[in-house]
Amino acid sequence: MKKNTYRTVKNRVNLILLTVLSIIFLFPLFWLFTTSIKPDYQIYKMPPQWIPNPPTFAAYPRVAKLINFPKMLANTLTIVIFTILGTCLSCGLVAYSFSRLTWKGRDIFFVILLSTMMLPGIVTMIPIFILFLKLGWLNTFKPLIIPSFFGNAYFIFLLRQFFVTIPFDLSDSAKVDGASEYQIFYHIILPLTKPAFAVVAIFQFMASWNDFMGPLIYLNDPGKFTLGLAVYALTSGNQGSLDWTGIMAAGVIQVIPVLVIFFFTQKYFIEGITLTGIKG
C-alpha cells in the first residue's frame, strides 16, 4: 500500500517534469510559427505579443514569391527523389551481398565498410569536389545525386541487420527450384523487408531535404538552389533590415514537410535510430 502511493507520487512528479520539459522543447518551434503569422509591428513588441493579434499569413505568399518557392521545391524534390532511389537500389544490393552471399574477402570488406563510418566526411570533401568540378558537374544536381547510387555504409549496415533475420531455408528452396540470386533478392527478400527500405527511404529523405553543405558547395546559380539554400539566402542581407516574419515563414515552409513525415512514420524512425545509431 505504502509502496503504491510512493509510485503514484513519483509518477506524478515525472509527469509534471516531462510536461515542463516538453513545453521548453516545443517553445522555439512555437516561436518560429507565431513570429511568422504576426503583423510586422508586433514582432519587436515589449513585452512580447505571445499570441499574434490579429494573426496574418501575409508573410507566406510574400516570401514564397521572393524565394521562387515552386522552383526551389522542385529542385529539392528532384534531389530527394533520386537520392532515395539511388540509396535504396545500391544499398539493397550491397546489403544482400554482405548478408546472404558468401564470397572471398566478404568479411574483410565488411570491416572496411564499418570503419568508413568513422571517417569524417570533411577529409574526403575536397578531392571529391575537385573530381566533380573536373567532370563539369558543378552547378548541376549530379554531385548531390550520383554518389547515392554507390551505397552508404550506414544504410547498408541497417539493411543487412534486417536481411540476416530472414530464414536461409527460403533462399535454399528457391535455389533448388532454379532461382538466381537476383531473383531471390527481388522476389523473396525485397517483399519481406519493405519496412527496412521504408526506414532507409525516410532517413535519406531527411538527409537530402536537410542537407546544407552539399548544395552550398555545388550549386551557385540561384535558379538551381534548394529550399535550404534559398532560406539561408534570405538572411544574408543587412542584419538591421531583415524581413523577420518572412524569414520565419520560410523556416516554417522548410520545416513542415519533415514534421509531417516524422509524425506519420515515427515507428520507422525509432527503429532506424535504435538499430544503427544514426542521430538524425
Added chain:
Amino acid sequence: MGKKRFFTKKDLTGYLFASPWLIGFGIFNLYAIIAAIYYSFCDYSIIEPPKWIGIGNYLELFLKDELVPTVFYNTLYYTAFAVPLGMAMAFFLAVLLNQKIRGISWFRAIFYVPSVVPAVASSILWLWIFRPRDGLLNIILGLFGINGPNWLASLEWSKPALIIMSAWGVGGSMLIFLAGLQDVPRQLYEAAEIDGATGWVKFWKITIPMMTPTIFFVLITGVISSFQVFTAAYIMTGGGPGNSTMFYVLYLFNRAFRDFRMGYASALALILFLVIFVISLILLSTSEKWVYYEARR
C-alpha cells in the same frame, strides 16, 4: 581441373552485388584520401594544376597560421561543453521516458522533433531567439530578473549560445539511450529488489554499469560530430564576432571555398582527421576501465 578454382562463380556473384559500394569505396574513400594526402603537399588553387611544395602547408599550419590555435581552441571548447551537456540531457530525458506513463510516446516524439528540424531552419530560428534586446531567450531571462548577455554578438557568449542550441537537438542520443535502458534485463532489478536495494542504488549499481556501452557509443559519435560543427556557425555568425565561433571545419571551408587554397585546406582536413582519430583511440583505451561488456555466450 580437379583443383579448387581460386575465383568461383559464387565469388563473382558476391562481388557483383557488392559492386556499387566497392566502386563507391574506391572513388569516394580510397581515391579521395590518397588525393587529399597528395593535395596537402601541394599549392593548389584549382585554376592552376597542383604544384608540389613538400611540407609547406604543414609548416604554415603549425608555425605561421595564427588562426589555427584559435580554431582548435574554439572547437575543443565547443566539444568539451556540447557533448557532456547533450549526453546528460539525453540520458536524463531517456530515464524519464523509460517508464509506463500514459502518453509516453507523445513525449518521446516531442523531445525528438527538434532533431528533425533542418539545420537552416533551426539556425535562422535561433538567430532570432538569441537577439540581444528582443530575442525570446533574453525576454524569458528578463521575466526572472536576469539581464541576458548579447549572445551571438558577444565574444564570451557566442560559443555558449551555439552550445545551448545544440542541446535542443539531443533527441537522437535520447532515443539511443532509451533503447539501451529498455535492454537492461528486468531480472537484475528484481534480484536487487529482493536484496532490498533502493531506487538510487539500483540506478548506480545496475542502470549505469549496464548502460556504459551505450554511453561510450554516444560519446564517441558525439565527439566526432562536434569536431565537425559547421552549419550553425556558418549561417548564424560566419565565425564571428572576432573569430569567437570560427570552428575548425568552418575555417577549413573558408580556406577551400573562399580562398581556393585546396592544398592548405586538405592539410587542415588531414590534421583534423588525425586529431579525431587520436581522440577516438584515447577514448577507446580508457573504455576498458569503465565500459562494461557482457560476456558473450
